[in-house]
Structures are given as structure tokens and as C-alpha cells.
Amino acid sequence: MSQTSSNIDVPALVIDQGSCWARFGYAGDDAPTVVLPSKYGVKKNKTTGESSFVIDQLELHAPIPHMEILSGLSDGVVQDWNSTLNIWKRGLNDKLGVDASEYAMMVTEPSWNPRNVRQQTMETAFEQFKVPAFFLSKQAVCAAFANNRATALVVNLGSKYVSVTPVVDGLAVRKGLMKQNLAGDFLNANIERMLENLHIPIHPHYRVARKATNVDGNEGMASVMYNPVEGLTASYEELEKNRVIEEWKESVLQMLESPFNERSASVRTPKPFEFPDGISWKFGGERFRIAEILFNPSLAFGETPATSVPQGAMGLPQLVHQSILTCDNDIRSTLLNNIIITGGTSLIPGLAERLQTELQRMAPGSRVTVLANGSATERKNATWLGGSILASLNTFQHLWITKQEYEEIGVDRALFIEKRCK
Numbered sequence: 191m192s193q194t195s196s197n198i199d200v201p202a203l204v205i206d207q208g209s210c211w212a213r214f215g216y217a218g219d220d221a222p223t224v225v226l227p228s229k230y231g232v233k234k235n236k237t238t239g240e241s242s243f244v245i246d247q248l249e250l251h252a253p254i255p256h257m258e259i260l261s262g263l264s265d266g267v268v269q270d271w272n273s274t275l276n277i278w279k280r281g282l283n284d285k286l287g288v289d290a291s292e293y294a295m296m297v298t299e300p301s302w303n304p305r306n307v308r309q310q311t312m313e314t315a316f317e318q319f320k321v322p323a324f325f326l327s328k329q330a331v332c333a334a335f336a337n338n339r340a341t342a343l344v345v346n347l348g349s350k351y352v353s354v355t356p357v358v359d360g361l362a363v364r365k366g367l368m369k370q371n372l373a374g375d376f377l378n379a380n381i382e383r384m385l386e387n388l389h390i391p392i393h394p395h396y397r398v399a400r401k402a403t404n405v406d407g408n409e410g411m412a413s414v415m416y417n418p419v420e421g422l423t424a425s426y427e428e429l430e431k432n433r434v435i436e437e438w439k440e441s442v443l444q445m446l447e448s449p450f451n452e453r454s455a456s457v458r459t460p461k462p463f464e465f466p467d468g469i470s471w472k473f474g475g476e477r478f479r480i481a482e483i484l485f486n487p488s489l490a491f492g493e494t495p496a497t498s499v500p501q502g503a504m505g506l507p508q509l510v511h512q513s514i515l516t517c518d519n520d521i522r523s524t525l526l527n528n529i530i531i532t533g534g535t536s537l538i539p540g541l542a543e544r545l546q547t548e549l550q551r552m553a554p555g556s557r558v559t560v561l562a563n564g565s566a567t568e569r570k571n572a573t574w575l576g577g578s579i580l581a582s583l584n585t586f587q588h589l590w591i592t593k594q595e596y597e598e599i600g601v602d603r604a605l606f607i608e609k610r611c612k
Contacts, residue, residue: 198323198590202294202581203286205278206329206574209266209350210374210534213574214281217296217581221567222574224285229429230273233257243273245280251430253396255421259429265351265371266300268307275318282319294323294590296581298573301328301355301362302369305604312607316596323590325581326611328362330355332576333532336568337561341521342528345510345545346573347484347535349374352506354513356525361612368513372487372503374535377443377480378435379496384476385435387491393467394430401468413467438463442477445540447547450482450489481538485548507548526553529560532572536562 202217208228215222231244233254244250244257262270262277282290295315299308308326315324330344334357346353352373356366385392393415402413442463446455455475464470483489485505491497504512510529514522526549531542542562550558563569580586591610599606 198294198587198592200292200294200322202296202323203282203288203290204296204298204574204577204581205281206298206332206571206577207263207268207274207277208573209261209263209348211570212277212281213571214278214286215574215578217294217578219578220575221571224281226277226281226285228263228277229259229261230277231257231259231426243276245277251396251433253419253422253426255419256423257426258423259425265302265369266348267303268311271310271314275314278314278319290319290321293321294325294581295319295321296325296327296577298329298332298577299326300353301330301364301367305608308607308611309604312591312596312603316593321593323592324596325590326607327577327580328355328357329573330357330362331360332574332580333530333572334576335360335579336532336572336576337530337563339528339530339561341524342530342561343510343514343525345506345529345531345536347373347506347531347533347541349534352484352509352535354510356513356517356521358517358521363517366513366516368509370503370509371500372484373533374439376490376497376500377439377483377535378432379494380480380483380491381435381438382431383491383493383497384480385438388471388476390465390471391467392431392434393465394427394434395466396430398466398468401466403468413469415467434466439480440537442473443481443538444477445481445485445538445544446478447540447544450478450486455479481541484535484538484541485544507545507552510545510549511552523556526556527559529558530572531560531562532569534570536569537566 204215204217206213210228212226212228213222214224227247227250231250232241234241262273268274282288297311312324315321333344334342340360341358344355344357351369351371354368356363397415399416400414403411442461452475455478460472460474462470462472479489487499487503490499514525542560546558546560
């Protein structure tokens with residue numbers, strides 16, 4: 191293979207490392223082949239005292255005594271390269287079954303990724319995986335390309351944060367970037383508080399030996415629980431509790447068409463949810479109030495640090511509108527007409543329609559279009575999919591950083607990658 195950036199003739203791999211999931215696959219495919227949790231477990235061998243990583247989702251949810259659940263990321267930025275490297279090796283070497291040295295590697299990154307982490311990502315690709323070529327691509331840019339847009343306003347509603355990023359002609363506009371930690375995890379904390387107020391216990395899956403039964407509306411057999419497992423860590427218990435809350439959120443949560451009020455929410459048909467122990471509860475206005483927190487943070491319970499609104503946080507429509515106002519006048523109307531929502535939290539039913547209604551109210555003389563891919567899988571994987579599209583384009587191939595270029599950089603690698611991967 192030629193080592194110049196104008197002639198890359200090898201296939202490419204795409205890695206999208208998010209706060210919740212790490213996705214791996216081949217450029218040109220329409221979905222990642224491997225998806226692993228971004229959180230991982232660490233367990234110690236009692237005999238040797240050595241630590242080992244638990245990465246696969248099935249084992250991660252097993253009740254292993256003394257296993258701590260950790261994350262190598264903070265606000266979407268890699269903080270612990272040892273764990274990240276283990277997850278990447280698991281995804282590429284073990285699950286995908288590839289020798290990365292035979293592939294170019296594209297890695298996605300948040301728009302606020304600092305220079306030192308960008309440099310470390312490049313060094314990891316070339317020195318640990320021995321790739322012949324590498325590129326860092328902004329996640330917002332990838333999401334825009336996944337929706338066939340070179341210019342768009344990308345609204346990513348993930349687990350840790352909501353971010354709004356203007357993308358113009360394939361480049362992220364940093365001055366328009368807005369981000370706040372009021373997203374999926376914040377909703378989870380408020381759901382937990384709501385269930386506590388309703389005196390509804392959360393029994394994790396691993397504790398349930400037999401579900402309760404209810405026949406023709408009559409009380410049947412009660413649920414049976416396994417005995418508690420000694421030595422389980424608080425971080426593991428938190429993981430398992432949030433697993434149930436995530437299931438509740440995906441099944442029950444819904445956004446009203448207009449701003450929340452108790453009367454309009456209370457007349458909606460309640461929605462049942464069966465907890466792992468087999469007990470089914472119906473939820474009415476509560477499921478709309480929780481969703482409304484994204485638009486009106488003052489509805490958060492605020493009784494604990496986890497449910498208190500982050501300082502300076504605002505409703506999603508205001509965050510989007512503020513991002514647009516920071517951009518040049520001549521691009522605002524285009525951005526308003528090309529608002530792309532991505533991420534798992536964006537899948538709340540009614541959210542896209544409600545966002546469009548609120549933004550149209552805030553910009554009455556403009557045409558507002560909120561684009562929400564109808565496929566839940568594609569919306570969750572939008573960043574990876576956009577990277578797959580970019581890395582497979584003929585017009586992109588001259589943009590790769592080659593191994594030869596990397597070796598010739600010298601000491602200022604951070605400045606180099608800032609110039610090459612904008």
C-alpha cells in the first residue's frame with residue numbers, strides 16, 4: 191500500500207465510542223457489527239490479586255461479588271486509556287475478528303474533545319493497533335452525513351448529555367456548540383425518585399427466581415426472590431437498578447403535544463409496565479411529566495443532587511434556539527430547516543413533533559424542520575453510520591493520515607491533528 195495520503199487502497203474500520211455504547215464495524219456497512227457497553231467491570235483474583243476486565247454485556251450483568259462497574263469516559267471524552275484500549279481490543283480483535291493493521295481506522299469524537307485526547311487517540315491507533323491510516327471525525331458531522339446532509343443542526347440526546355452542534359459544509363461550528371448534562375441519566379434519576387414516591391420497589395433481574403402471576407385480574411402466586419448475593423458492590427447494584435429504569439423509560443415514557451399540565455396528562459390512557467418481579471403497574475400523568483423535564487427542567491424533583499437541575503440548564507427548545515442564534519445570519523434559516531435529532535433519548539414518542547412545534551413558535555417567520563429517522567436502530571447508530579459513509583467515499587480517501595505522515599510529524603502531534611482532522 192502506498193504511504194501517501196493521496197492513495198489509500200485498504201478497507202476501513204469505524205469505531206464510535208459513546209458514553210453508553212462502543213460500536214465497531216466496517217466502513218460501507220449500514221450498521222455496526224459489534225456493539226459493546228462503554229461501562230465495564232473490574233474483578234480481582236483472590237489468589238493472585240490481579241485485576242481483570244469484564245466487558246461483554248451478558249457477563250457484566252451477572253452478580254459477581256466485588257466487581258466494580260466503571261467507565262473510562264467523562265462527558266463523552268476518554269479519561270482512562272487502559273480500559274478504553276481493552277474495550278477496543280475486545281471489539282476489534284475478539285468480536286469482529288480482524289487484524290487492525292490491515293485496515294484504515296476512523297474514530298468518531300465529540301466536538302469538545304480536547305487536544306491531548308485527540309493526540310492520544312491517534313497515537314493509540316498507530317502504535318497499539320499498527321493501522322496504516324487514521325482519521326478522527328466529529329460525531330455531529332457523521333450524524334449529519336448519515337442523514338444525507340452536509341449542513342444541519344445536529345441535536346444529540348444521549349445518556350450523559352444533550353449537545354447541539356451546527357454543521358456547515360461538513361465542518362462543525364464550534365461557536366454554536368451547546369451542551370448540558372440534562373439527558374437520559376438525569377431522567378433515570380427522576381424516574382427512580384418517582385417510583386420511590388409511589389412506593390414501587392425496583393427488584394433487579396438477577397434477584398427474581400420466579401415472577402408473580404396474575405390470572406384474570408385476580409391475585410395469583412407471589413414472586414419468589416433468590417437469596418441476596420454477598421459482596422455485590424454499590425456500583426453493580428446501581429447498574430442493575432438502572433437497567434430496570436431504562437426498560438421502564440423505553441416502554442412507558444411519552445411527550446405531550448403541548449406543555450405539560452396535570453389535567454391534560456391525567457386524562458390520557460394509563461400505560462402498564464411489568465417489573466422484573468412480574469408485578470404490573472399502570473402509569474398515567476407521571477410518564478408525561480418525566481419526559482417534560484427535557485423541555486421544562488423545573489419539573490425535575492430536585493430533592494437529591496442526582497435529581498437537581500444542573501446550573502444554567504435550559505429546556506431543549508431554548509438550547510437549540512440559542513445555538514442557532516450564535517451562528518451567522520445567512521446560515522440560520524438553513525439550520526432551522528435541517529434539525530437532525532439523534533441518540534437513544536431522542537426515541538421518546540412525541541419528542542420530535544413537540545420540538546418542532548416549540549421551535550416554530552419561537553421562530554414564527556421561519557420554516558422549521560426536525561428530521562428524526564424513523565428507524566430506532568439507525569437513530570441510535572447515526573454517528574457510526576455517518577462515519578461508515580464518510581470512510582467509504584472515494585472523495586474522502588485523500589484525507590486519511592498515513593503511517594508515514596504520522597512518523598514524520600515530530601513532537602507537535604496535537605497541532606498536526608488539529609489541522610488535519612477539523
